[in-house]
């Protein structure tokens with residue numbers, strides 16, 4: 273007897289959906305608040321064809337899942353992001369590119385990596401961009417979620433584009449970076465509030481590293497040179513090119529927002545990996561960074577089952593980088609495993625009182641059983657649990673129009689019920705997270721687990737270009 277092992281990322285609610293649907297007037301349990309108006313959109317991998325060889329969760333074609341909310345009613349639509357690689361494979365009727373777990377094969381006539389656009393979203397300068405850290409953003413029309421095409425800032429884009437750019441809510445500027453496994457390993461860019469790519473500068477790193485996120489403060493930008501390194505030498509020796517080097521320190525580089533490599537300051541701390549930052553801000557002589565820290569990571573380096581290694585779980589940490597003494601203090605804020613941190617984005621780069629993370633379930637798969645709300649002023653946290661057999665993802669904070677308090681708004685995430693095999697959009701009052709959701713929008717098709725989302729407000733929808 274033979275058994276076929278099913279890749280866990282192609283199974284259960286990680287499995288892709290095939291239909292693009294547009295149902296209206298969705299059933300709502302509870303009530304959508306009358307002042308909640310806009311569109312929640314979440315990105316994630318959804319391979320359109322069976323993969324060639326091993327599949328990694330990061331490989332799938334990007335699919336957007338959107339819920340338009342208006343006047344207490346909701347409609348849903350899911351759409352693939354039509355990237356160049358997606359269109360070529362659709363034409364061919366099969367997968368052509370191999371994924372992260374497979375060596376690239378000689379039978380691919382296309383001499384470029386497939387940009388899946390599958391990771392995250394950002395709203396800036398009147399448009400929604402779908403992001404993938406290996407290539408350029410894709411502009412997405414709202415509310416249709418149709419793909420306009422690759423977006424290159426009038427051909428000024430000269431690097432890849434992180435999935436986690438940072439928009440300063442006060443100035444409207446957007447900071448981003450692109451990393452590469454060949455020198456220059458890191459390029460840093462600033463886009464003006466009007467959407468003009470103002471400048472791109474190289475930042476020196478000793479070797480190529482996988483850099484998923486960064487942070488900003490009012491005056492500085494913080495890069496994380498962490499020891500998940502890429503080595504051509506290892507690759508030539510038949511070893512994994514990407515490796516977490518346990519004896520290599522973490523380095524944090526702090527550069528003035530409009531500075532360059534000549535005025536960056538580096539701070540060292542024990543080895544770790546960080547996928548996601550929650551926020552950073554300035555306090556006296558210190559730059560404070562809050563992020564989900566892992567003591568190691570195997571997510572891209574060994575087998576495909578994250579969580580086997582206890583060190584793989586993110587935990588909320590704080591680093592204090594003292595710009596006058598050059599010292600760094602690292603402190604764990606909570607030992608509960610969590611990741612996918614978010615905040616009220618009006619506080620991006622400024623001191624924040626609240627933050628929200630996705631609480632990890634005790635499971636070898638990346639399943640999230642609730643949302644943790646942190647009150648950094650009181651050093652307390654509260655958790656919204658999705659309930660037994662129900663798992664969600666990153667919770668996006670949606671501010672209430674005309675809110676006066678930082679946490680006046682809602683938290684939104686898609687939740688999957690394992691037993692019923694159904695999905696819903698859960699809307700939680702951010703000032704009362706331990707209570708039942710104020711609304712559960714039932715989606716008439718499964719929404720696979722995915723990565724990052726964004727809220728596009730009514731104002732933004734009507735001002736979109």
Ligand SMILES: [Fe+2]
Nearest residue numbers: 435484548724
């Ligand atoms: Fe991410």
